[in-house]
Amino acid sequence: MEVGKEPESNTTSMRKALLIINCIILSIGNCAGPLMMRLYFIHGGKRVWFSSWLETGAWPIILVPIGCAYFYRSRTQPGSQNKLFFMKPHLFLAAAVIGILTGLDDYLYAYGVARLPVSTSSIIIASQLAFTAGFAFVLVKQKFTSYSINAVFLLTIGAGVLAMHTSGDRPANESNGEYVMGFLMTLGAAALYGFILPLVELTYKKAKQEISYALVMEIQMVMCLFATGVCTIGMLVNDDFKVIPREAREYKLGETKYYIIVICSAIIWQCFFLGAIGVIFCASSLLSGIIIAVLLPVTEILAVIFYNESFHAEKGVALALSLWGFLSYFYGEIKESKRNQPALQTETALDSDTQASV
Numbered sequence: 001m002e003v004g005k006e007p008e009s010n011t012t013s014m015r016k017a018l019l020i021i022n023c024i025i026l027s028i029g030n031c032a033g034p035l036m037m038r039l040y041f042i043h044g045g046k047r048v049w050f051s052s053w054l055e056t057g058a059w060p061i062i063l064v065p066i067g068c069a070y071f072y073r074s075r076t077q078p079g080s081q082n083k084l085f086f087m088k089p090h091l092f093l094a095a096a097v098i099g100i101l102t103g104l105d106d107y108l109y110a111y112g113v114a115r116l117p118v119s120t121s122s123i124i125i126a127s128q129l130a131f132t133a134g135f136a137f138v139l140v141k142q143k144f145t146s147y148s149i150n151a152v153f154l155l156t157i158g159a160g161v162l163a164m165h166t167s168g169d170r171p172a173n174e175s176n177g178e179y180v181m182g183f184l185m186t187l188g189a190a191a192l193y194g195f196i197l198p199l200v201e202l203t204y205k206k207a208k209q210e211i212s213y214a215l216v217m218e219i220q221m222v223m224c225l226f227a228t229g230v231c232t233i234g235m236l237v238n239d240d241f242k243v244i245p246r247e248a249r250e251y252k253l254g255e256t257k258y259y260i261i262v263i264c265s266a267i268i269w270q271c272f273f274l275g276a277i278g279v280i281f282c283a284s285s286l287l288s289g290i291i292i293a294v295l296l297p298v299t300e301i302l303a304v305i306f307y308n309e310s311f312h313a314e315k316g317v318a319l320a321l322s323l324w325g326f327l328s329y330f331y332g333e334i335k336e337s338k339r340n341q342p343a344l345q346t347e348t349a350l351d352s353d354t355q356a357s358v
Contacts, residue, residue, distance in 0.1 A: 015282055018213060022278030023291060029272025030295045035302055036265040037110065038118045042307065043252040048114055050240045051265075052106035053231035056099075056273065058266035059224035062217050069214045086209070087218045094203045095222035101196055102223055102273075103230025108189035115174065115182025118303035119311065123158065123318045124186045126296050129325075130156045131194025132289035139198040140205065142286055147332020154325035155293060158318040197285040200277055216281045220274050294326045 037051055045051065066084070073082045087095070112121050133152045136142035203219070204211050235241060251258040279288040300319060303309050 019279065019282035022275045022282060024275075025271045026275025026279055026288070026291055027295055027298075029268055029270070029275055030292055031298050031302065032268045033265070033272050034113060034118050034122060034299055035306065036261060036268055037113045038303070038307065040261055040265065041114045044250060045247065045258075046114075047235075047238070047240045047243065047247065048110050049107065049231055049234035049238050050244060051114065052103070052110035053228060053235055053240075054262060054266045055106040055110070055269040056102065056224035056227040056231070058270040059221055059228060061267065061270055062221040062224070062274065066214065066217050066221070069217075085218055086212070086215050087222070088209055091203070091207050091209065091215075091219070092222060094206075095219045096226045098196060098199055098203065099223035099226025100230055101192065101199075103227035105189050105192040105196065106227060106231060107234060108185045108192060112182045112186030112189060115178055116186060117309040118307065119300045119309045119315060121182075121186050122296050122299040122303070123315065123322070124183065125190050126155050126158060126293045126318075126322050127187065128190035128194045129289045129293045131191045132197050132286060133194075135195045136198040136201070136284070136286050136289075139202045140285065142198070142284065145332045145336060147328050147335070148286070151290075151325040151329035151332075154321045154328065158321035158325070161314055161318045161321065194289065197276070197280065197288055201280050201285040204281065211281065213278070213281065216277055217274070220277050223277075224270070224273060290326070290329055293322065296322050 033055075037054075040051060070082070070084045109125075112124070116124075130152045133142070133144070133148065137144065200219075209215075248255045248258040253261075276288050276292070279291060297319060300311075300315070304311050
């Protein structure tokens with residue numbers, strides 16, 4: 001009986017470990033990504049398409065863990081079934097479509113960061129949780145509790161409060177129209193990514209093949225490849241490739257630091273995307289959206305510390321509402337897990353008794 005339980009226990013432990021690792025990776029990307037992107041813009045960077053390209057342009061990095069996983073399987077599971085890539089054509093097509101949407105979302109977000117302070121854009125992005133919750137309910141039949149509904153409501157209200165003070169922290173030399181456009185584009189990015197997260201979860205459910213973490217990395221690679229393709233087309237139309245060398249020479253922090261910021265930004269954003277879909281694989285799209293939103297206070301504080309951004313009353317209210325929403329969600333999750341635990345233990349005991357009698 002104990003032997004039968006051991007593989008299930010190991011699988012659960014492995015999944016929890018993967019979830020923790022992906023949460024850490026997502027946290028790094030979610031906090032540092034916006035700060036690096038804003039650093040590019042405030043010191044002389046002006047190419048929005050190039051900045052959006054950096055969000056997924058480091059996709060070849062994923063080939064490293066995919067290759068390591070392949071060689072590990074070759075040594076531990078020798079056989080003809082071991083392949084470098086497991087993705088089937090229909091799953092490749094789905095990942096490609098999501099990648100195109102991600103490329104468009106990258107541009108919307110980069111445009112917003114170019115116009116808004118990080119502390120402002122981060123609070124607007126928190127409204128993504130409301131969109132994620134709504135689309136998760138429609139696409140993957142996500143179940144809601146009163147606590148999760150309250151969390152979504154509070155986060156939405158927080159973004160609304162922030163919208164009441166749309167020009168109070170407008171950067172110098174920027175028109176009110178440009179600021180409002182940045183606000184709307186960031187809100188559009190939140191809505192589109194709120195659709196993408198449940199769409200990834202739906203892809204997992206409809207995959208018609210076993211979803212392993214190795215396959216998750218393949219999906220991430222294809223998504224980023226096509227997203228990078230969309231942004232590359234935008235760069236070609238906008239003549240960004242011709243302007244980048246001149247922009248680097250004229251960068252306020254110097255040419256060397258320009259390229260360091262660009263490279264670091266690309267790597268950090270790859271952490272964000274890999275962590276996001278990893279959390280979806282280990283848990284759900286709603287949890288991924290919650291983690292992205294729950295890191296808002298960290299990004300807020302870092303932006304105020306490093307970039308001396310203003311923190312007016314509306315931001316304080318929005319931040320308080322966001323924290324209230326986060327606490328509400330996690331309290332509800334703890335209560336739900338405690339409620340389900342006795343039922344799960346009873347079900348496990350019944351299964352064990354059935355196996356013993358057989």
